[in-house]
Amino acid sequence: MDLHGGNIYKHLRESGRQMLDYSSNINPLGVSKNLKKQLRKNLDILTTYPDPYYIELRKSIANFNDINIENVIVGNGATEILFLFIRGIKPKNVLLVSPTFSEYERALKTVKAKISYFKVEEKKDFHIDVENLIEKLKKNNYDLIVMCNPNNPTGKFLELDRLKKLIDEVDRKKTLLFLDETFIEFIEKWREKTALNIKSKNVFIMRALTKFFAIPGLRLGYGLCTNENILKKMNSEKEPWSVNNFASMAASILLSDKEYIDKSYKWIKKEKKFLFNKLIKIKNIKVYETETNFILIKLLDRRAENLCKKMEERNILIRNASNFKFLNENYIRIAIKDRKNNKIFLKCFAQCLEVKE
C-alpha cells in the first residue's frame, strides 16, 4: 500500500493505464489560465537562481494574508515547511491529534521526538473534543502539539471559538502549536476562521498553494508565524533556493486570481453537497460529513483493500485509509471532483459495492 494517495505513476508503469485519481485531493479546475499564460511567457526565468530571500514571493503571501513579510517563510511544498519546523524546533515530547496526515510522524522521527497521541473518536464522528484535549495538555508537559485543521483524512474542522480555547491553554502552558491549514481555503468564509485571527507567539500555521490552486507538481508551501525565534531556527536549517522560479512567480498570479477563486468556491459548495447526498444513500457504508474537499468513508461489510482493488480494475484510484493511525482496514478516503467525474465515480463505486464479498 502507498504511504500517500495520488501515485498514478505506478499504475501507468505497471498497466499503461491512465487512472481517474480520487485518492489525492486537488481542485478539479486545474491549473489557472492566467498562470499558464504567464508560464509560457516567462520560460527564460529558469536561467537565474531564485532570490535567496524570496522577497517578492513572501510579499505576495503577506499581502494575501494581511500580515508582515517578516512573518512569512516559504518552502518547496508544505512538506519542506513541516520538516524545517521540526528540525528547527527539535521537539522532545509531542502530542499528535490523530488520525491525521502521516508525514508529521515521519518528520518527528527524524529528530527522535517522543510521540503521544490524542485520539479523535469515531463515536463522536471524528469531531475533536477540545475540552478533553485541553485536559490532556494540562496533565502533561508537551513541548509541541501538532494538529491538522481541517483534518486529513476526517474532513473535520475546529471552529475559531473552540480553537481559541485550545490556544489559550497552549499560551498558558508555554508550549507550541503547529497547525496545518493546507486545506482551509476549501472552507466557506475561511478568512474568518483561520487561526491567524488569534494572536499568539506560540502558534505556527502551515499553508500550501498545492491543493486549492491544483499545482501539487509545482511545489509551493508557506508558514505564517509571529515568533521570530521559531523562524530564525527554521532559517538556520533551510537550504538555499528550495522554491523554484516558476513556483515563486506563481504566488502573486494565483493569489490575486479572483475569477479562479470564486469559481472554486462555487464548485466546492455545489459538489460537496451533491456527492455527500448521493453517498449517504448507498448501503453498507458510513459517510462522515466533511468541511473540505475530501470525504472519509467507513465500509461496513468489506475491507478497503478489496474495494480499492475493484475500483482500480475500473481505472479509478481511491485512498485506502487503513494505514492512518486509529483507523482500521475498513476506511477509505475519496476526493471531491467536478460533476462529470463525480458521476462516473458514483456509478462505479455503487457497482463495486453491490457485489457481495
Added chain:
Amino acid sequence: MDLHGGNIYKHLRESGRQMLDYSSNINPLGVSKNLKKQLRKNLDILTTYPDPYYIELRKSIANFNDINIENVIVGNGATEILFLFIRGIKPKNVLLVSPTFSEYERALKTVKAKISYFKVEEKKDFHIDVENLIEKLKKNNYDLIVMCNPNNPTGKFLELDRLKKLIDEVDRKKTLLFLDETFIEFIEKWREKTALNIKSKNVFIMRALTKFFAIPGLRLGYGLCTNENILKKMNSEKEPWSVNNFASMAASILLSDKEYIDKSYKWIKKEKKFLFNKLIKIKNIKVYETETNFILIKLLDRRAENLCKKMEERNILIRNASNFKFLNENYIRIAIKDRKNNKIFLKCFAQCLEVKE
C-alpha cells in the same frame, strides 16, 4: 556581502537595474529550445503530484551515466542532495578540501560535525597536492572527506589517476569521500575523467543539471552511489515530492539534447581561451588557469570589495570571493559567458582597474 553569487534580485529591488551577472556560473546558451517547447506543451502536468519514486527521472539519469537506477538519488537542486547526504551520514569528523563552496560547511554545521581543513595552497596555484592530502588521511581518522572537483572557486580539477590514489586511501581507511562534480560537464572529455570510472563503495558523487543546462531556477540535482547503505540513510531523511514535475520532465529532454551539448562544448572551449588570454594581459591581477566555466582572479593592488562596487555601478555583478576560507580580501571570481558579453565585461573590467585606488 552575499554568501553566494547570482543575487540579481537585490540590485533589481534597490536600484531597478537589470545586471549583467558574472557572479554566477551558468551556461550562457540559456534554456534549451527543446525544453521550452516541451514545457509549453505540458503545463497541465502541474495538477498531479510528482512520482514519489521518480522512476522515469532516475532512469534518464541512470542511462546518461550508464549505471543502474538503484544507484541514483534525485533532489531539489544539488543542495538537497548535499543536505540529505550530511543528514543521512551524520559525520562526526570531517576533512574539507578548501577553499571551496560554502554550503558544505553550512550543511555540516546542522549535524554539528567537527570540521578540519586541507588547505590548497596559493603558491601551488591552488592545485591539490594529493600526496599531502593522502598523508593527512593516514595520520587522522576522518569519517568523511568533502571535495569539489572541478573546484569552486579555484577552477582546478584533479585528474583521474591522482583521484584514484586518493580513493585507494579512502578505501583503505574505510572512510567516505563526498565528491561534488556539479561543474564537471564543462570539462572536455569529462566522461573519461569522472570518479564514476573508479569503482568504490566509499564514494558519493553529486551532480546537477543547473549549471551546464542553465536551469538554476528549475532545481534539479542528483547523486550517484553504489553503496546501498548510504542511499538508505539518505532516503530515510528525504521529504517526499521534493523535485517538481517540470524538473522531473526536463532531465530526459536535456540529457539527450545532443545539439545543445555539442554547442556548449564548442562555446566553453573557445570562450575559456579567449577570456583567459585577454585577462592575463591586464596589469596588477593574477589570473588562475581554469578547467571549467569560471575564473578565479587575485587583485594585486586593491580590495575585491572596491572593485565589485565599481563594476556594479557599471551594471556588472562579479563574485567577491574574499569570504571563501583561505582566500582574502583580494580575490574575485568571474563567470565565462558568450563572446558579446565577455567583450563588454573585459572592457568594463579593464576600465575599472585602470583607475588608481
